[in-house]
Amino acid sequence: MELSMAVAKNFGGAFDLRTDFTVTGEQVGVFGVSGSGKSTLVGLLAGLIEPDHGEIVLDGDCLFSSGRGINVPPQERRVAIVFQDSCLFPHLSVESNLLFGYRRCPTRHRQIDVKALVSVLKLDGLLDRGVNRLSGGEKQRVALGRAILSNPRLLLMDESLSALDDALKLQIIHYLKRASEKFRIPYLFISHSLLEIRLLTDQVLTMGGGRVLGQTTPEQLARERMGQSQVGYINLLQVEKLRKMGGLYVYRWGMEELFVSAGDDGPMAVFELSSRDIILFTRHPEAVSARNLLKCTVMDTFPSGNKVGVELRCGHETLIAEVVVQAADDLAIQARHEVYAVIKASSFRRLS
Numbered sequence: 001m002e003l004s005m006a007v008a009k010n011f012g013g014a015f016d017l018r019t020d021f022t023v024t025g026e027q028v029g030v031f032g033v034s035g036s037g038k039s040t041l042v043g044l045l046a047g048l049i050e051p052d053h054g055e056i057v058l059d060g061d062c063l064f065s066s067g068r069g070i071n072v073p074p075q076e077r078r079v080a081i082v083f084q085d086s087c088l089f090p091h092l093s094v095e096s097n098l099l100f101g102y103r104r105c106p107t108r109h110r111q112i113d114v115k116a117l118v119s120v121l122k123l124d125g126l127l128d129r130g131v132n133r134l135s136g137g138e139k140q141r142v143a144l145g146r147a148i149l150s151n152p153r154l155l156l157m158d159e160s161l162s163a164l165d166d167a168l169k170l171q172i173i174h175y176l177k178r179a180s181e182k183f184r185i186p187y188l189f190i191s192h193s194l195l196e197i198r199l200l201t202d203q204v205l206t207m208g209g210g211r212v213l214g215q216t217t218p219e220q221l222a223r224e225r226m227g228q229s230q231v232g233y234i235n236l237l238q239v240e241k242l243r244k245m246g247g248l249y250v251y252r253w254g255m256e257e258l259f260v261s262a263g264d265d266g267p268m269a270v271f272e273l274s275s276r277d278i279i280l281f282t283r284h285p286e287a288v289s290a291r292n293l294l295k296c297t298v299m300d301t302f303p304s305g306n307k308v309g310v311e312l313r314c315g316h317e318t319l320i321a322e323v324v325v326q327a328a329d330d331l332a333i334q335a336r337h338e339v340y341a342v343i344k345a346s347s348f349r350r351l352s
């Protein structure tokens, strides 16, 4: 997907949006605080809001051009939106909701195999059920399926996960990624949650005050914001359960074994670990109560507010820790040095 938007929209002096960007990618995020103009951007792209002037070009097709007098109607743009409150048709079954967009889609565009999509979204057993009898996560999966079956060339996800709890969020994220990859539908994922942006996108447009302020990677964005954040940098660790030992759970994380107190019986999990919960030693510490002692190599250090961020490599995995400037100086923490990272079993927070 290649999207260029050079447009202006002024809401009677109340809010002024101006963008001039081109982004290329399949999983693109739009990140910004509330009121920064994200939904307005979505509305402009979908054709629900008309720009005052400018041009919108998607994959070489001009959707809007004030200069050339082009304004493609929303239903012809082939851009589908999934909102937070997905507004399914309450009187229709799951199947009828799913097929709504499909039936309205011209036959030449019906390229998605309905059965395959139903299977990817795990909706097989629910097709006859009324949508009022679905859980929040199931409803979101139906909304996603309905949008995908309209065979869009671009899917817009506007804060569509923000009402879900962490476990449900991860479930939808998994389905969205699988469906997007299997059916080759790129998405623009709009969110004020850095976690969602990190889990779902590989590049991100940052918005503030009605402007696109920059284009970066989610990883870079997380590092840049780490200094201002109350919780530091949140490492996301995908792990596989090995066994239970005493009151602790043992997980495989890359080549390491991690001891975690907040485990469960599921085979896979994602844990959050704050950069502030990692203590660094330059020599092997003896007699430590913390359950995790990882030998790591320092890959990089970078300024983070009044602290120093430390990028560590543990086997093939990366961890970000942070230390105060004085500690970094005293310990002479620098690239290529070996250090030991010590982490308490109780420092991991389970996301799923």
Ligand SMILES: Nc1ncnc2c1ncn2[C@@H]1O[C@H](COP(=O)(O)OP(=O)(O)OP(=O)(O)O)[C@@H](O)[C@H]1O
Pocket (backbone or CB within 6 Å): 011, 014, 015, 032, 033, 034, 035, 036, 037, 038, 039, 040, 041, 192
């Ligand atoms: N039709 C409108 N008329 C006047 N002002 C509007 C209109 N639509 C949006 N705005 C204003 O534009 C600004 C940006 O709104 P927008 O919904 O795009 O922000 P957002 O980044 O999506 O916020 P959120 O994350 O809270 O949804 C807000 O100040 C909003 O009040």
